[in-house]
Amino acid sequence: MxxxxxxxxxxxxxxxxxxxxxxxxxxxxxxxxxDVPSILITFGGALCCVLIMAPDLKTYLRYLKSFTLILKVQLSNEEETIREIISLSNIARKEGLLALEEAANGIDDEFLKKGILLIVDGTDPELVRSILETELNCIEDRHADVVGFWDSLASMGPAWGMIGTLIGLINMLKVMDDPSSIGPAMAVALITTFYGSILANWICIPIATKLKSKNASEIMIKELMVEGLLSIQAGENPRVIEEKLKSFLSPSRREAFKEEGGEEIG
The missing domain is CATH 1.20.5 (Single alpha-helices involved in coiled-coils or other helix-helix interfaces)
Incomplete structure (x- = not known):
């Protein structure tokens, strides 16, 4: 978690x-x-609005379920991926590219496995890059759709909170002859604005920002994989590949990677 x-x-x-x-x-x-009516107006109205925007009900429910993604730890990281790429480059250097097919069986990441198999099949390097970058673009588009859902919900929350406030104010102004009811009616009217702000700033905006961060991290790792695989296919020295891939790391993380010894290069 x-x-x-x-x-x-x-x-x-x-x-x-x-x-x-x-x-x-x-x-x-x-x-x-x-206040139950305020909850229904703010949360119900916002959720119904984004339902209109969704392609279909199944997609809408999938978007809602994406909330659980912010609760999951992203297991893979750039350093581990670099070590894995260097390990593969050592295998390719010692045993040839065909030996990577057996190594691919022990790899869990489907994107990396797909790239390895393309290399093993002798696919042209430019075509390998094109195929992998097309998949990258599709992944990013899917992630953007999910982030867009939470951005839309974040904008709908305050808007429906204001609608609830206007409803409350209209009802309040209709009974101005009773001064004792003005205070409580005004409080109820403002609660919807409170709910809208909570929905946007406590839930939706943080979720959208977290998902953007996770997307950026995943895309960077996959771009690292693409560069590593193409370098392996080009027959580059494992040490050169390591130096190239370390460019994806921040200076502090490069230093930490160096202190840990990186990956043994044969």
Missing amino acids: DLASILGLVLCAVIVIFGILWGQDGLAVLGNFY
């Missing part, structure tokens, strides 16, 4: 509740922030 995401979500809720309770008498004040 991604501890940062879980802690962030929980601590945001704690801070809001703390702010509500500060200086108040007991937990009863929380009841002031609970």
